[in-house]
Amino acid sequence: MFVSIGALLVLMEDTADVTKTDTSPVLQTVSVQALPVKEVTAVVDAFAEVRPRWSAEIRTPVGGRIVEVREAALAGAMVPTGAVLFQIEKVQYETAVAAAELMLAEARLGLRQANNQTTVARRQFERDGVRAPNDLALHLPQLEIAKRQVASAEAQLHAAKQQLADTIIVAPFSGFVTERFGSLGQTVAAGEPLVNLMDDTRFELTAEVSRENWTLLDHPIHGQVARLVDMAGNPVGIATVRRGGGFLDRNTRQYRVFLEVPDTAERSILSGDVVRVQFTGRTLKNTFSLPETALTRTGHVWFVDQEDKLRRLEPKILFRRDDQIVIAAPTKGQSQRLAITPLASFLPGQRVAPKSVEE
Missing domain, CATH: 2.40.50.100 (RNA polymerase II/Efflux pump adaptor protein, barrel-sandwich hybrid domain)
Structure with missing residues (x-):
């Protein structure tokens, strides 16, 4: 009886059906954008409160x-x-x-x-x-x-x-x-x-700039003109750098830049406004400008190499401009293909099917 039951169980055991095929697996489609190496002018942003010169x-x-x-x-x-x-x-x-x-x-x-x-x-x-x-x-x-x-x-x-x-x-x-x-x-x-x-005619601002952004400015900065932009992104006037640098703020450990707003009819700011001060910095070579969406939460960007394989890079971010991020090119003078919609399923070395999109 035991022998009969054992034989019956062996006959009822599942078997894996393996079918051989010559068809290649379907590769994941990845939208890529060609990134040429550019020469850009750095833009340093800082927030500041508009204050009257005399109060x-x-x-x-x-x-x-x-x-x-x-x-x-x-x-x-x-x-x-x-x-x-x-x-x-x-x-x-x-x-x-x-x-x-x-x-x-x-x-x-x-x-x-x-x-x-x-x-x-x-x-x-x-x-x-x-x-x-x-x-x-x-x-x-x-x-x-x-x-x-x-x-x-x-x-x-x-x-x-x-x-x-x-x-x-x-x-x-x-x-x-x-x-x-x-x-x-x-x-x-x-x-x-x-x-x-x-005072309602003469305004002043004090902007703070980090050490990294301080190196991006075109020195000496005395007398330079900075753009003033409101929180909605609209230009509201200009400011002239009176003096800056020389010491760090004791609390933030950042450079302080002192600006004054000229008394002109073109300005549209009031005392107490919080504005974004945009400084025009020096010219940077061998850079990539990529959309901010291409940067993952972990601070990486994904490229597709010549063999259509994914390559992950932790970029050196130089500065941000609107919805763009300017990074240092990993390879001097060589363009790259950027994966503009990185996914959590990406793996380094994974072969994909790149699909070019316009900028």
Whole structure:
């Protein structure tokens, strides 16, 4: 019985059917794009915030009661240079000017008296035919003191007039009033803030550039012009490099480049905008420009060699420009075929069927 069961199981065992054929396996189709070796001009991008050149908290130089607040001092107002913002009560400062003028008149009178005494003493000695024994005999020390009293009185009068003029608070530069602190009837002390004023004509930017991108710039960069592009990719103006390099930012360890935006009608930026600053760098030879989609998540690109085999490469990315990546050519002066749609199933050395596509 056991022998019969064993024979039955052997007869029922599955067998693999192997069929020989001379047909070659179907190769995977891969879209490739010819990459010629190019000479390109590097473009370095950096983000920066647009800031006004002048932004100040206007404080009162003198103390007193605010007797007038102009419309130009209200928040949101746009004021030109020299526009009156506040008026401080000026009675006490007019009194100080009058007292200083009186002191100056008295000092000048004392100077005339000292001059007269010196002249009389000198003529007396000349008439007697003798020489004055010392300066005291000619009243010269008194004359010198009188001269200094006049100088002191003139300086005090100038200071009093300056304080009187400072009772009128004016805008030191044109701009927007962003915040107001002083109110009508308020008594303020010297040095108290009245308004915040932000420049609206001259802007500055500070861009940070990595060490790698710093080497791509055309040095020296002083005076170079950079393009300003908004977050949507639209050009909004230009900026001129005032200075850059020389030190690294202590937090980011990147080079800082300081730029200024000229006051032109072609610009369309506002203070507080975040823009992309595009620097034009030096010319690079032996490079490939490939679409950003050709770069895999692992940072590799795939080429198809002359034998239609896949070859993987970890490229040296020089810079990015829009949706293109510029890399250093792995072989000097030799074009390559790029697999523009890399797949996860790609294997190095795998033979494929390349299909050329237009750029």
